[in-house]
Amino acid sequence: MKTRLLLLFSLILSALAGSAQDLDWNTYVDGSLNYTYPSVGNLPVSVNVQTSGSTSSLNLNEPNGRPTGLRLAADFPASGNCVSVKITFSQPISNLIFNMFDIDYSDGDSDYEDVVTITGSNGGTGVSPAIGSAATNTVSGNTITGTNGTVDLATNLVTFSSPVTEVTIQYCAGPSFALPETQEIYIGDFTWDDAPALPVRLASFSGKRVENQLLLGWQTTFESNSAYFVVERSTDAQAFEAIGRVTSRGFSESMQAYGFTDEAPLKGTNYYRLRQVDRDGRFEYSKILGLTFDAAGFYFEVRALDRGQIEVQTNAPDPAFALVDLRGIPQLGQVEKVSATRYLLQVTPSGLAAPALKIVQMRANQFGYARRVLLNE
Known part of the structure; x- marks a missing residue:
C-alpha cells in the first residue's frame, strides 16, 4: 500500500511539473467588449480581450463566457458583417492550442454560412495556425467556412506551433445568406506551455x-x-x-x-x-x-x-x-x-x-x- 501511495504521489508531481497554462472563458464577464485577465497560469501572463466590428449585431450579453467557451451569438443583418475578437498576451506564449465549436451553415431557424478567420502574430510578425477539419465546415488556409448543420458543436482544433503575442478570431456572415437570424460560434479555452518561449x-x-x-x-x-x-x-x-x-x-x-x-x-x-x-x-x-x-x-x-x-x-x-x-x-x-x-x-x-x-x-x-x-x- 505504501509503495502504491508513493507511486501515485510521483505521478501527481510529474503531472504538475508538466502542466500547461489555461485561459478559462467560463469566468469572462458577459457582454464585455474589452476585458483583461491580469494573471493567467503559473508563469503569469496578462491577457487582454477586445471585441470590435459589427458589435451592434451581437445579442444581449455577448460575448458570453460559458463552460463550452466564449460564445459569440450574432444576428447579422447582411452578408459580410463581422465581429473580431483580438486576444493579446503580455509576453510570447508557446504551443497555443484551442478548439473552435459550432462553425456551420444554418443554426436553428437561421440559414447562412458561418465564416471564421484566425490569424496570429508575434511582435508584429505574422504567425499562421494549423486548423483541423470538422463535419460541418471546410478549412482553407486559416479560414473555416460552414457547409452544413448536421452535427451539434462540431469541433475544429487550432494549433499555433510558433510563439504568439496576439491572436485574432474574426466571425462573419458568409456570402450564402438567407434568413438573418441568430447564429453562434464558440471559442474554446486556451492552453499553452508553462515554460517561457525561448528567443x-x-x-x-x-x-x-x-x-x-x-x-x-x-x-x-x-x-x-x-x-x-x-x-x-x-x-x-x-x-x-x-x-x-x-x-x-x-x-x-x-x-x-x-x-x-x-x-x-x-x-x-x-x-x-x-x-x-x-x-x-x-x-x-x-x-x-x-x-x-x-x-x-x-x-x-x-x-x-x-x-x-x-x-x-x-x-x-x-x-x-x-x-x-x-x-x-x-x-x-x-x-x-x-x-x-x-x-x-x-x-x-x-x-x-x-x-x-x-x-x-x-x-x-x-x-x-x-x-x-x-x-x-
Whole structure:
C-alpha cells in the first residue's frame, strides 16, 4: 500500500511539473467588449480581450463566457458583417492550442454560412495556425467556412506551433445568406506551455580561420522577441568572457544569418559560445565551438554530429586522430576521410555509453592538438 501511495504521489508531481497554462472563458464577464485577465497560469501572463466590428449585431450579453467557451451569438443583418475578437498576451506564449465549436451553415431557424478567420502574430510578425477539419465546415488556409448543420458543436482544433503575442478570431456572415437570424460560434479555452518561449532557434554555429583572424557564423530559423547575441570566448571551455555583441533581427520565422570576426584570437584552441538574449533579459547558451589558431597556419575545427559522429576539419597534412574521454580511455572507431580537409570520426559503442564530453586529439608534423567536444544527445 505504501509503495502504491508513493507511486501515485510521483505521478501527481510529474503531472504538475508538466502542466500547461489555461485561459478559462467560463469566468469572462458577459457582454464585455474589452476585458483583461491580469494573471493567467503559473508563469503569469496578462491577457487582454477586445471585441470590435459589427458589435451592434451581437445579442444581449455577448460575448458570453460559458463552460463550452466564449460564445459569440450574432444576428447579422447582411452578408459580410463581422465581429473580431483580438486576444493579446503580455509576453510570447508557446504551443497555443484551442478548439473552435459550432462553425456551420444554418443554426436553428437561421440559414447562412458561418465564416471564421484566425490569424496570429508575434511582435508584429505574422504567425499562421494549423486548423483541423470538422463535419460541418471546410478549412482553407486559416479560414473555416460552414457547409452544413448536421452535427451539434462540431469541433475544429487550432494549433499555433510558433510563439504568439496576439491572436485574432474574426466571425462573419458568409456570402450564402438567407434568413438573418441568430447564429453562434464558440471559442474554446486556451492552453499553452508553462515554460517561457525561448528567443531563438539556432540552426548552425561554425567558424573558420581567414589569415590572422577567426570568422564565426551562425543561422537562426526562428526568433521571438530576441534582442542580441553576446559572443563569448574561452581557452579551456569553462571560463568564458564576452568579446563582442551582435544585434539580432528580433522577430522572424525565416532563416537569418549572422557573423562575427575575432580579430585577435589567442594562440592555441579558442572556444566560443553564443549567449542568446531576448528583450526581457531571458537568455540561453549555444553549444561550444572550438577553433585552433597557431603560427603555422593550421586550423583544427571539431563539431559533433548526430548518431555518434564527430566532424573534424583541418588543413594539416596527414593528420593522425585519437578520441578519449576525460579519463583517457580510447573511444575512437572508424575514421573516414571525406575530403582533403574534412574527416568523420565514429565513436565506439562503449564511447556512446560513457559520458558525452570527449577529447579529440590530432598529431601532424610532430605537433599535437586537442579539442573538447560534447556529443549531441
